[in-house]
Every structure is written in structure tokens, then in C-alpha cells.
Amino acid sequence: MSTPPRRIAHLDMDAFYASVDLLRYPELRGRPLVIGGSSAQQPVLLADGRRRFARLRDYVGRGVVTTATYEARALGVSSAMGIMMAARLAPEAILLPVDFPAYRHYSRLFKTAVAGIAPDCEDRGIDEIYLDLSRLAGDSRPLAQRIKDAVRQATGLSCSIGVAPNKLLAKIASDLDKPDGLTILGADDVRQRIWPLPVRKINGIGPKASERLALLGIERIGQLAEADAGVLRQHFGRSYGAWLLAAAKGIDERPLITAAEPKSVSRETTFERDLHPRDDRETLSAVLVGLCCKLADDLQRKRCRGRTIGVKLRFADFRVVTRDLTLALATDTAAEILRASRECLRRVPLEQRLRLLGVRVSALAAAATADTPRLPQQGELELRERDRQR
Numbered sequence: 530m531s532t533p534p535r536r537i538a539h540l541d542m543d544a545f546y547a548s549v550d551l552l553r554y555p556e557l558r559g560r561p562l563v564i565g566g567s568s569a570q571q572p573v574l575l576a577d578g579r580r581r582f583a584r585l586r587d588y589v590g591r592g593v594v595t596t597a598t599y600e601a602r603a604l605g606v607s608s609a610m611g612i613m614m615a616a617r618l619a620p621e622a623i624l625l626p627v628d629f630p631a632y633r634h635y636s637r638l639f640k641t642a643v644a645g646i647a648p649d650c651e652d653r654g655i656d657e658i659y660l661d662l663s664r665l666a667g668d669s670r671p672l673a674q675r676i677k678d679a680v681r682q683a684t685g686l687s688c689s690i691g692v693a694p695n696k697l698l699a700k701i702a703s704d705l706d707k708p709d710g711l712t713i714l715g716a717d718d719v720r721q722r723i724w725p726l727p728v729r730k731i732n733g734i735g736p737k738a739s740e741r742l743a744l745l746g747i748e749r750i751g752q753l754a755e756a757d758a759g760v761l762r763q764h765f766g767r768s769y770g771a772w773l774l775a776a777a778k779g780i781d782e783r784p785l786i787t788a789a790e791p792k793s794v795s796r797e798t799t800f801e802r803d804l805h806p807r808d809d810r811e812t813l814s815a816v817l818v819g820l821c822c823k824l825a826d827d828l829q830r831k832r833c834r835g836r837t838i839g840v841k842l843r844f845a846d847f848r849v850v851t852r853d854l855t856l857a858l859a860t861d862t863a864a865e866i867l868r869a870s871r872e873c874l875r876r877v878p879l880e881q882r883l884r885l886l887g888v889r890v891s892a893l894a895a896a897a898t899a900d901t902p903r904l905p906q907q908g909e910l911e912l913r914e915r916d917r918q919r
């Protein structure tokens with residue numbers, strides 16, 4: 530029995546660090562820009578409101594280029610090059626220091642935007658992800674375009690996407706039409722689109738291996754695909770030799786490594802002053818509602834539902850008490866979590882002041898695979914009725 534072909538996307542942000550910095554300094558758009566300086570290259574705000582930027586030609590030091598805009602790349606500048614070397618190629622280019630907090634912020638933003646459309650995702654670092662689109666509806670091109678649009682909407686940045694039957698081909702594809710690219714590759718395209726490329730384009734063939742392949746007269750992926758298996762084994766060992774041949778043929782069965790599903794989610798609050806269970810009932814109740822709303826939000830964002838709801842109390846003397854209960858149906862609604870939390874709280878003798886209140890939802894399952902329908906919303910009504918009675 531043959532399984533249907535997979536549909537894997539690789540998304541990579543374009544000139545990522547530089548593009549994030551251009552959001553802050555739009556006046557630099559269209560100019561060669563190199564990222565890699567230190568605080569000495571921080572722009573200086575002038576009296577007239579303009580900024581003075583450091584030039585590559587003035588740089589002295591041993592720093593390396595982390596990335597460069599496509600305008601700077603056109604002059605020969607590339608990642609991992611010494612900045613002094615880059616200065617010889619592009620003396621007029623602007624140099625900016627790295628700003629990791631900003632890159633991390635935009636990394637989170639684009640990944641969240643993508644997850645809203647394609648939740649099956651493998652995180653491959655600050656500016657790239659693999660996505661499994663196999664279970665999503667719609668043709669690959671409009672789907673990938675929607676993802677690109679969502680990334681731009683959330684960040685103002687462009688990315689390049691490749692869609693192919695596996696990770697190896699998707700990674701090559703995302704690079705074929707950078708920047709702002711969208712490339713769809715089928716198994717039938719391997720011969721025409723992949724084979725003419727240098728072997729280095731395969732993720733996993735580094736400078737060492739490509740050098741040794743060149744010595745065997747193998748420079749293009751197509752030549753590698755037609756190489757003798759015995760010769761490859763002899764020069765690269767059994768396992769890497771076999772992998773080289775399979776990779777050149779576009780074969781790659783690796784699954785996506787998605788983040789481990791969370792086992793539980795919890796939220797808690799430590800009070801500024803210890804609260805009395807009766808005298809501060811209103812405040813405690815408001816805190817509890819807040820915690821339950823946040824948890825429902827966490828669950829819905831993670832596309833999970835949980836069956837076990839628990840509360841945690843820390844008393845003024847630091848004693849900790851927990852209580853939990855398990856629902857018949859998994860839930861992700863604030864009303865259900867609140868109702869269960871109150872049920873748990875009723876089982877705790879409340880005679881001391883409280884330092885902390887926490888709520889936890891566990892026994893989680895992915896909402897998509899949960900066999901139970903969402904509980905009817907009337908639950909909320911019922912809850913308010915009961916509240917009034919108490």
C-alpha cells in the first residue's frame with residue numbers, strides 16, 4: 530500500500546537580521562547594509578533629527594558579517610565574512626550592530642502568524658521553519674501565498690517558501706527564488722530543477738564533502754545521482770555514501786520534529802499582600818476568573834484541551850495545598866475551568882490568609898484529535914446562576 534505524497538514547506542526569512550533593522554531605520558532601504566558591528570556602530574541621533582550611521586570603510590576590528598542586504602550581497606558581501614574584508618568590497622555600505630532581542634521578537638511574531646494557518650511545524654532556528662501542509666485544504670501555491678501574506682502582515686517582512694514532497698527538497702526550493710520567493714517542486718521536477726545545481730545546495734553537503742566530491746569529478750547534484758554507489762561508499766563510508774546518493778535523487782523520508790506537546794498548562798498569582806478567604810472574597814474571585822481566562826487562552830492557542838483541573842493554594846505560613854478533579858469531557862473554555870476550580874476550592878479548608886493562588890489544566894490532548902465536541906456554551910449561563918445562589 531502506498532502512502533499519499535507529503536506536502537512539506539520550508540520557510541526562510543529574507544536577509545533576516547538586516548530586514549528587521551530596516552523596519553527601525555526605513556531611510557536605509559535600498560542601500561547596501563551590513564549587520565555585524567558592536568555598540569561602537571550604534572547610529573547617532575543628530576540635532577536635526579536625522580541619524581548618522583557607521584560606514585563599513587571606517588570599521589577596524591575582527592568582527593564578522595552576520596548578514597547583509599541583497600544590495601550589499603550584489604557587491605560580494607556575504608555572511609561569515611570578516612567585516613574588514615567586506616569593507617574592501619563595499620566601503621560605502623552602512624554597518625549596524627546586532628540586536629538579538631529585536632530578532633527574537635520578530636522570530637516569535639512570524640512563527641505565531643504561520644502557526645495560525647499551518648500548525649504542524651518544526652522550528653529550525655531564528656528565521657526558518659518546516660511546515661507539514663499535507664492535511665491542509667487547498668492547492669500549494671495559494672496556501673503558501675497565504676502564509677507569506679500572514680508573515681508580512683504580522684511583521685512587515687518578506688520570506689521565501691519552498692513546497693515539495695520532503696524536507697530536503699523543500700529546503701532547496703525555498704532558496705531557489707530568494708528573496709520573496711515561492712517555489713513549488715514535485716518529484717518530477719527533480720531532474721530539471723535540482724540536478725543542474727551544485728552539490729553544496731543539498732543541506733548536509735558541506736565544504737569538505739563537496740571538495741572531496743569535486744575530486745571525483747562530481748560537482749552537480751545530477752552527477753551525484755548517477756554516481757556509482759560502490760565508489761561513494763568507498764570514499765564516504767556506508768551510511769553517508771548511501772545518504773548522498775538518496776539525497777541527490779531527492780529521496781528523504783525524515784518526519785517533521787514538532788515540539789513535544791505540553792502535558793499541562795498552569796497559571797498562578799502571588800498576591801501583593803496576603804488575602805483573607807472571606808474578607809477578600811471579591812478580589813480572590815476576580816483573580817480566579819482572570820487565571821481561568823488566561824488558561825483558556827493558553828489552551829486555545831496551543832490547540833489543546835484538558836480533562837484534569839487543579840488548584841494550588843499557598844497559605845501565609847507557606848503551606849501548599851492542591852486539589853484537582855477530572856471532567857468527563859476535555860475542555861478549553863474559561864467557564865468550564867472556572868467551574869471546576871471552584872469545585873476544587875470547596876474541598877480546601879480556608880481558615881488562613883492566602884499568599885498564592887494557581888490553576889492547572891492537565892491530561893491535555895490536541896483539540897484536533899480530541900474525539901469529544903466542545904461543551905455547549907450554556908454552561909456559562911448555568912454557572913452564573915449558581916454563583917448568584919451562593
Ligand code: TTP
Nearest residue numbers: 541542543544545546547595596608609656707
Ligand atoms: P540565513 O537565513 O542563512 O540568512 P538571511 O536570512 O540573512 O538571508 P537569506 O535567508 O535571505 O539568504 O540566516 C538567518 C540569520 O542568521 C541571518 O539574518 C543572520 C544570522 N546568521 C549569522 O549570524 N551568521 C551566519 O553565518 C549566517 C549564515 C546567518
Ligand code: MG
Nearest residue numbers: 541542543656
Ligand atoms: Mg533567511
Ligand code: MG
Nearest residue numbers: 541542656657
Ligand atoms: Mg535561515
